[in-house]
Amino acid sequence: MKENFNINNLLRENIKNIKPYSSARDEYKDITDGMVFIDANENPFNTNVNRYPDPQQTKVKTRLSELKDMPANQILLGNGSDEVLDLIFRAFCEPNHDSIITLPPTYGMYDVLANLNAVENIEIQLESNFQPNTKAILEAANKQTKVLFLCSPNNPTANSFEANKIEALLNNFEGIVVIDEAYIDFSKEESWLTRLQDFPNLIVTQTLSKAYGLAGIRLGICYASEAIISILNKIKPPYNINQLTQDKASERLNNMDSVHNEVKSIFYEREKLSKALTSITFVQNVFSSDANFILAKVDDANQRYQQLIEKGIVVRNRTNQPLCENCLRFSVGIKEENEKLIQTLIQLS
Numbered sequence: 001m002k003e004n005f006n007i008n009n010l011l012r013e014n015i016k017n018i019k020p021y022s023s024a025r026d027e028y029k030d031i032t033d034g035m036v037f038i039d040a041n042e043n044p045f046n047t048n049v050n051r052y053p054d055p056q057q058t059k060v061k062t063r064l065s066e067l068k069d070m071p072a073n074q075i076l077l078g079n080g081s082d083e084v085l086d087l088i089f090r091a092f093c094e095p096n097h098d099s100i101i102t103l104p105p106t107y108g109m110y111d112v113l114a115n116l117n118a119v120e121n122i123e124i125q126l127e128s129n130f131q132p133n134t135k136a137i138l139e140a141a142n143k144q145t146k147v148l149f150l151c152s153p154n155n156p157t158a159n160s161f162e163a164n165k166i167e168a169l170l171n172n173f174e175g176i177v178v179i180d181e182a183y184i185d186f187s188k189e190e191s192w193l194t195r196l197q198d199f200p201n202l203i204v205t206q207t208l209s210k211a212y213g214l215a216g217i218r219l220g221i222c223y224a225s226e227a228i229i230s231i232l233n234k235i236k237p238p239y240n241i242n243q244l245t246q247d248k249a250s251e252r253l254n255n256m257d258s259v260h261n262e263v264k265s266i267f268y269e270r271e272k273l274s275k276a277l278t279s280i281t282f283v284q285n286v287f288s289s290d291a292n293f294i295l296a297k298v299d300d301a302n303q304r305y306q307q308l309i310e311k312g313i314v315v316r317n318r319t320n321q322p323l324c325e326n327c328l329r330f331s332v333g334i335k336e337e338n339e340k341l342i343q344t345l346i347q348l349s
């Protein structure tokens with residue numbers, strides 16, 4: 001439980017008083033027959049998408065709210081998690097003044113967004129077991145350090161961070177803690193969503209790009225206190241989630257059986273693939289995975305990466321990342337793809 005936290009102390013000055021753009025569709029969302037809509041300078045001829053989309057994405061949020069047992073006013077949607085993460089920078093980090101903390105090796109966009117927003121990225125490397133060094137993180141933070149990014153399960157290492165370490169950071173870090181749960185549906189750990197009431201400094205991000213199979217529609221989700229969501233809502237572009245995305249997301253969220261079946265199959269394939277990788281002679285270590293990918297150490301990642309490309313298989317070479325020397329990252333594919341990978345690796349042995 002975090003006491004005495006005041007979000008206003010972290011907000012950028014210009015954001016405190018910002019007046020959001022008031023869009024026509026905010027006033028009247030429901031396009032119903034019999035009403036005349038001549039308020040938004042749209043083309044009146046029906047193409048099914050000639051109207052601006054609902055800026056608050058009520059339908060998608062209502063469904064997410066049911067699925068996650070979370071009030072809709074604690075949910076914000078973005079054009080992928082990447083937009084959500086960018087909004088967090090814009091709300092809390094003063095360019096050329098503030099800093100964030102990230103824990104490499106981790107998802108590369110935190111650093112890209114820090115650069116884009118002219119915010120210093122203090123990097124505190126994970127320990128050799130891929131767990132956060134809580135002491136070093138807390139020592140590195142100062143008054144200007146506004147956000148700590150924890151990616152759990154982490155990309156590219158595929159492990160989840162220990163709950164007691166995350167809790168210690170939530171309790172002791174003075175800024176916002178973002179837990180990026182893009183891969184949470186593949187994890188044996190519980191989501192931190194259930195702890196939002198305990199930690200007013202917590203933001204949890206998730207996405208429809210992984211377990212939900214909708215990377216192409218770009219829908220990222222942010223869960224946080226009502227206060228944080230209302231700030232992010234004020235600064236997001238008014239129509240950031242297009243109509244096609246809203247429709248497709250609603251359809252998928254109403255078909256959770258197929259999401260669950262696919263996740264189950266990915267679990268099964270992941271375990272099979274892990275085992276098979278272990279038996280490859282030039283694979284030196286297969287790290288355990290809480291995600292839909294596997295990190296494995298090979299004899300020579302650059303050479304093996306190139307050999308796989310020549311056989312028509314594209315994997316991710318992570319050898320230049322800290323702690324990932326000679327490591328390749330394999331996304332779990334469908335049965336036939338995984339079999340092709342293993343057969344190819346056997347041939348290369």
Ligand SMILES: Cc1ncc(COP(=O)(O)O)c(C=O)c1O
Binds near residue numbers: 107151208215
């Ligand atoms: C940890 C992590 N967060 C976020 C994302 C991106 O999610 P989205 O597709 O919602 O932008 C990725 C994509 O690979 C990721 O690995």
